[in-house]
Amino acid sequence: MFINVEKKAQKLFNTYQQAMSEETVAGALANPLFSWHATYYTAKRKKNMIFLNDATTMAIVLFDVNAKNKQTIKERFEKQLAIIWQELGLSAESLTDYLATGGDWQINKTIHPLQVKTITDFYQNVIKPQKTSTNEIDLAKALLKKVQQKGRIYVGKGETVKVIEMAQPFSIKHVNLEELYLKEITNKLKKLSQVDGEKLTADGVDNAIQQIQDANNQLLDLFLADAKHNYSTKTIRRYRDNLQFYLNEWVAYRLSTIFNLDIQTSVDELEFHGVGKTERTNIKASLKKLAKYLKDKDIISDNEYDDILVYTQKDPVDFDEDEEEDQTIEDFLASLFSESDKLPVVFDPQTDKMIDEYLKSFVALYGLISAQQAYQIIHGQNPSIDKERFDQYIQNKFNEMTMEYFIIDFREEFRDVDIAPEIFIFSPLLIKDGDRLPSFYKHQQGLPYYIPEKEVLIDNKFNPFANISNYQQDLEELLANQYGLSGDDVKGAAFLSLYQLKMSAYGLELSSVNEAINKVVAFLNEEHSLSVKQDKTNEPLIKLLVLIATNIRRPWNRGWSNYELLMTKDIAKLVAEMEINLEDLKLSNEIISGIQAGIINRDELLNFLENSNLPPKVISKLYKQAEEL
Numbered sequence: 001m002f003i004n005v006e007k008k009a010q011k012l013f014n015t016y017q018q019a020m021s022e023e024t025v026a027g028a029l030a031n032p033l034f035s036w037h038a039t040y041y042t043a044k045r046k047k048n049m050i051f052l053n054d055a056t057t058m059a060i061v062l063f064d065v066n067a068k069n070k071q072t073i074k075e076r077f078e079k080q081l082a083i084i085w086q087e088l089g090l091s092a093e094s095l096t097d098y099l100a101t102g103g104d105w106q107i108n109k110t111i112h113p114l115q116v117k118t119i120t121d122f123y124q125n126v127i128k129p130q131k132t133s134t135n136e137i138d139l140a141k142a143l144l145k146k147v148q149q150k151g152r153i154y155v156g157k158g159e160t161v162k163v164i165e166m167a168q169p170f171s172i173k174h175v176n177l178e179e180l181y182l183k184e185i186t187n188k189l190k191k192l193s194q195v196d197g198e199k200l201t202a203d204g205v206d207n208a209i210q211q212i213q214d215a216n217n218q219l220l221d222l223f224l225a226d227a228k229h230n231y232s233t234k235t236i237r238r239y240r241d242n243l244q245f246y247l248n249e250w251v252a253y254r255l256s257t258i259f260n261l262d263i264q265t266s267v268d269e270l271e272f273h274g275v276g277k278t279e280r281t282n283i284k285a286s287l288k289k290l291a292k293y294l295k296d297k298d299i300i301s302d303n304e305y306d307d308i309l310v311y312t313q314k315d316p317v318d319f320d321e322d323e324e325e326d327q328t329i330e331d332f333l334a335s336l337f338s339e340s341d342k343l344p345v346v347f348d349p350q351t352d353k354m355i356d357e358y359l360k361s362f363v364a365l366y367g368l369i370s371a372q373q374a375y376q377i378i379h380g381q382n383p384s385i386d387k388e389r390f391d392q393y394i395q396n397k398f399n400e401m402t403m404e405y406f407i408i409d410f411r412e413e414f415r416d417v418d419i420a421p422e423i424f425i426f427s428p429l430l431i432k433d434g435d436r437l438p439s440f441y442k443h444q445q446g447l448p449y450y451i452p453e454k455e456v457l458i459d460n461k462f463n464p465f466a467n468i469s470n471y472q473q474d475l476e477e478l479l480a481n482q483y484g485l486s487g488d489d490v491k492g493a494a495f496l497s498l499y500q501l502k503m504s505a506y507g508l509e510l511s512s513v514n515e516a517i518n519k520v521v522a523f524l525n526e527e528h529s530l531s532v533k534q535d536k537t538n539e540p541l542i543k544l545l546v547l548i549a550t551n552i553r554r555p556w557n558r559g560w561s562n563y564e565l566l567m568t569k570d571i572a573k574l575v576a577e578m579e580i581n582l583e584d585l586k587l588s589n590e591i592i593s594g595i596q597a598g599i600i601n602r603d604e605l606l607n608f609l610e611n612s613n614l615p616p617k618v619i620s621k622l623y624k625q626a627e628e629l
Contacts, residue, residue: 001102002028004110006039012070019106026180030173034102037115041123050119056160059143061136101170185218193260212252242286266311284312346393357458363405363427367555368440371423377598381454446571448599450559471548501549585621595629
C-alpha cells in the first residue's frame, strides 16, 4: 500500500518501510486505489491523523497519534477501513483481498498537492466546526459522503463504490518508469501546445516558452537514450543538435510543440530565415525519427504520425485548400522559368543596372516594399532619377520574374490579400505562404526604413544574413583556440550558436540581446561541457556574440538590427514628440528630412495622422504639409 505522508507527519511513520523513490511515486501514480495521502491536524495539543484515498472518497481519521503508539497506526487504520468498507455495502472478503493486494505499507512523500489541500479543507469545514465531541468513525463516515475533486472529475460515495467494484479482482499495476515518464512529459507538452499566447503577459509567454523547452529536453533525453541501441554516437549527436535547435529555438518560440506543428512552425519555414537546404533536410530526418519513436511508444496515433510526416517531406507542401488560388500560384511560379526577351533600356544600361541592384537589396533588407517607397529611397540618393521613367522601368519588370525579387500589382493579381492596392516588390520566398505577405505588410507599418549608404545598398553581394555567416569562422577559431573544441564539436557549436542568436530575435517583438547571449552561453556550457561565465577570461567570446547579435538584420523590422531598432523611433513616436504650436503648426525637421530621404513612408504618415486622436485642425494642417513634400 502506498502511503504518501506530508513532511511534518513523516516521523510518525518511521517504523514502517520507507520507500521515497521514483519507483514508489510511479507505483502510486499507476495505482491510485492503493494510494493514500496522510497528514495530521492538532487539536487540544494532540495530533489527529487523516488518511485520504487517491481514487475515492474513503477517508480514515485516527485521534491522538504520537510517538508512543505510532507502531499501531496501520492496525488502527485497517480496523477503521473495515467499518467504512461495510458502510459502502462491500463484502468483508473483498476487503481482505484489497489489503492483501496492497501489501506492506510503503511510506513516501506527498505526490498530489490537491489531496493535502482536501485534507486541510476537511479539517476546516467538517471537523473543526463540530460543537460536541465526535468519534473517529462518525467523522470518517461524514468525510466519506463529501464529494471530492479527483483530477478533472468529481467523486462521491456512489462513484467510490463503482470504482472499487470495477477494480475487482484487485491487482497492482507494475509500471515501466520510462513509459510513465514519457507519458507524463508528452501530456505536459500537449497541454502547453494549447496555451493561448494572446492571453498571456510578456512574463507569461517567457514562462510558457521555458516550460516547453524543459519538457522538450526531457523528451529528447528519453528518445536519444532509446536511439543509442541502434545508432552511432555521431548520429545521436546529430539528432540531438537538430531537434534541440528546431524544437527549442524555433517551435517553442511560436508557443508550439511537436503535437501542434503547422505551416508557421514547419521546417520549410526556416528557409525564410537563413537556414540552408542541407540543415533543413537534416532537421526533417531527425524529426521523422522522433515521430516514429512516439508512434512506437503509442504516444501518437497513425494519423498523428502521418500529420507530422507532412513537415518532413522533401518539397514544400501547399496547404491552401482553394484549388483555384493554388493554380494561380503554380502558374505564377512556373512563369519564373520562362525565358523573356531582353528588356529595353529605360535610363541607360548603367543606371538600369543600378536600380536592379537597389531592388535586390530592398528585398533582402525589407522583404516587402511598395514601388512608390522604393522610388522615394532611390530618388533620395539619386535626385536625377525621375518618377515617370522609374515607373516605366517597373512596368517593364512585370515581364521578367527573377529569383531575386517579384514585382506584382496587387490590384490585379491578389484581390483577396489584405495589402494596399499598390505595386509591390517582394521576396520570392513569400509567395509560398499567402498569409505571410499581409503579416509582413501590417507589421512594418509605421516603422522607418533602414537605409545604408548608397555604395553598400547597391552592392549585389549584400544579404541580411551574410553579416552573421561571416562571423562563423571567427567563432570557430575562438572555440577551438580558447576552449579546446575540435572537429564536429567546434563546427556544430559555432553553427548552432549563430542560429540561436538569429532565432532568439525572431518574432514581432524585439528580444533582449542579453537574453540571447545567455542562451548561447548556457547551450555551450551544457552541450560542450564548457564553463563560460561573463567575466574577464571569457570576454572575447562574449564580445563576439554581442557583435553578431546586434548586427543581425531583420526584413520584418525593415532591415533594422536588434540594437538599431531599440534606438529607432516609429512614426507614432515622432509625431508624439512634435511640439504642437497652433500658431505655427508644422511637421518636425526629423519627419520632413525622413520623408525626403525615403526613410519614412509618407503614405503611412498620412494614414497615422488621419486616424490619430489629434484635434481636427491639427490633423488637417499636418496632413496638407505631408502631402506637399
